[in-house]
Amino acid sequence: xxxxxxxxxxxxxxxxxxxxxxxxxxxxxxxxxxxxxxxxxxxxxxxxxxxxxxxxxxxxxxxxxxxxxxxxxxxxxxxxxxxxxxx
Amino acid sequence: xxxxxxxxxxxxxxxxxxxxxxxxxxxxxxxxxxxxxxxxxxxxxxxxxxxxxxxxxxxxxxxxxxxxxxxxxxxxxxxxxxxxxxxxxxxxxx
Amino acid sequence: xxxxxxxxxxxxxxxxxxxxxxxxxxxxxxxxxxxxxxxxxxxxxxxxxxxxxxxxxxxxxxxxxxxxxxxxxxxxxxxxxxxxxxxxxxxxxxxxxxxxxxxxxxxxxxxxxxxxxxxxxxxxxxxxxxxxxxxxxxxxxxxxxxxxxxxxxxxxxxxxxxxxxxxxxxxxxxxxxxxxxxxxxxxxxxxxxxxxxxxxxxxxxxxxxxxxxxxxxxxxxxxxxxxxxxxxxxxxxxxxxxxxxxxxxxxxxxxxxxxxxxxxxxxxxxxxxxxxxxxxxxxxxxxxxxxxxxxxxxxxxxxxxxxxxxxxxxxxxxxxxxxxxxxxxxxxxxxxxxxxxxxxxxxxxxxxxxxxxxxxxxx
Numbered sequence: 001x002x003x004x005x006x007x008x009x010x011x012x013x014x015x016x017x018x019x020x021x022x023x024x025x026x027x028x029x030x031x032x033x034x035x036x037x038x039x040x041x042x043x044x045x046x047x048x049x050x051x052x053x054x055x056x057x058x059x060x061x062x063x064x065x066x067x068x069x070x071x072x073x074x075x076x077x078x079x080x081x082x083x084x085x086x087x
Numbered sequence: 088x089x090x091x092x093x094x095x096x097x098x099x100x101x102x103x104x105x106x107x108x109x110x111x112x113x114x115x116x117x118x119x120x121x122x123x124x125x126x127x128x129x130x131x132x133x134x135x136x137x138x139x140x141x142x143x144x145x146x147x148x149x150x151x152x153x154x155x156x157x158x159x160x161x162x163x164x165x166x167x168x169x170x171x172x173x174x175x176x177x178x179x180x181x
Numbered sequence: 182x183x184x185x186x187x188x189x190x191x192x193x194x195x196x197x198x199x200x201x202x203x204x205x206x207x208x209x210x211x212x213x214x215x216x217x218x219x220x221x222x223x224x225x226x227x228x229x230x231x232x233x234x235x236x237x238x239x240x241x242x243x244x245x246x247x248x249x250x251x252x253x254x255x256x257x258x259x260x261x262x263x264x265x266x267x268x269x270x271x272x273x274x275x276x277x278x279x280x281x282x283x284x285x286x287x288x289x290x291x292x293x294x295x296x297x298x299x300x301x302x303x304x305x306x307x308x309x310x311x312x313x314x315x316x317x318x319x320x321x322x323x324x325x326x327x328x329x330x331x332x333x334x335x336x337x338x339x340x341x342x343x344x345x346x347x348x349x350x351x352x353x354x355x356x357x358x359x360x361x362x363x364x365x366x367x368x369x370x371x372x373x374x375x376x377x378x379x380x381x382x383x384x385x386x387x388x389x390x391x392x393x394x395x396x397x398x399x400x401x402x403x404x405x406x407x408x409x410x411x412x413x414x415x416x417x418x419x420x421x422x423x424x425x426x427x428x429x430x431x432x433x434x435x436x437x438x439x440x441x442x443x444x445x446x447x448x449x450x451x452x453x454x455x456x457x458x459x460x461x462x463x464x465x466x467x468x469x470x471x472x473x474x475x476x477x478x479x480x481x482x483x484x485x486x487x488x489x490x491x492x493x494x495x496x497x498x499x500x501x502x503x504x505x506x507x508x509x510x511x512x513x514x515x516x517x518x519x520x521x522x523x524x525x526x527x528x529x530x531x532x533x534x535x536x537x538x539x540x541x542x543x544x
Binding site: 001004005008011012014015016018019021022028030031033034035037038041042044045048049052057060063064067068070071073074075077078 | 090094097098100101104105107108109111112117120121124125128131132135136139142143148151152154155158159161162163165166167169170172173174177
């Protein structure tokens, strides 16, 4: 079972590195943002697998924090800032 | 038996991750990439967490895995919506 | 077999890290560099895990993925984007081209020297005999420290003075942020999708922050990670276009900011008064004292990070409009309210009420 988990972790990190190609190539900033989302989700998956592989429960907390904050970067990227008040 | 089932679920999850990444690389347009990525990643992580939940024995771990999956599901749906709306705005602006 | 899998995994992580770092610094588009830097932070969190440092991985996940990215993007998107090369080309002095070349050469030599020194030190460390004195000392004194997580024991007990000075550095950083002037204007009100996400995400983030603070005593976690998660909750509210983001106002903010260092110092001085060394906790009380210090530090760290995201001194919320009847409480100036003054304030409040979009009126 642990061999399966390590192979799966390798697969997830490999798909993360495929996303890196898009982040480097992507013609627009939105494509790069999209690839960052992939890296975040792949990171969550890899951390879960590593957590069960090594038996450390703390890695699930790391995956939880990563998962909760996944939308913040996209919101900061697409948010429109107000114009400064004139007062 | 449980181990076999959880192993299959984990492998299927990794397969969907790879499918999402390949779609990210090969599809021609931002919107199609967005579509492929969010569906494949959500399903990939869902199958992965289902397999890991079967494998682990404690209730707390299973609940944490469920919370992580729900968080990623809604966060990536919201991000996809935001990015797509942003790209549409950029298109109609130029 | 699984060892070679992990080796390949580590190799992929290293290649990704170096590639992302190189690409982030080599571009000329500021926004591209920021997005690459955010991705670098995400991969770095996985790398910390592989280096057996889950506390640092928690902090990197909270800050690198959420806060640092949001902060840098907000800064980059403030002004019209210009490729960095174009801007420096127009700013460089045309009369002294030799100076900028000499500067670039000096910086390159310094960076190469630093990298060479670090590489030599690393090779030297790997070649010399492994030192077990420090981990042995920590684990032998762990029961007397009041916590069972060795990282928290070192940070908050054995090396508490260092952490006190780090909190003082954060307080100084807030002074620098205040010196920048008023905060950025904020974001437009978010649509129903992100607003709906924020409605459940913010309470969960607050709960997670409390959980990380509590669990830091016996598992990876602690004040810094909890503070970063709490700050992320405020940042989510700000990105959703809310005015009230949970940051204390005015004097309460100053109390929270000073409370981080102040609690630490007061506890240390209190221990001095009772005859023990400065910050030398009695073993029976150590757990409770550490929790008290960490709680105050969590609030101070969260406030610092939110202020860093705001980019300046927060504007006071002067007019409080209650839904339905537009009554206005006077601002912090505290002038006695004359009848004409109250009528004027009501009119102003009515204007503000009409300007706030419907999604933000909460009854």
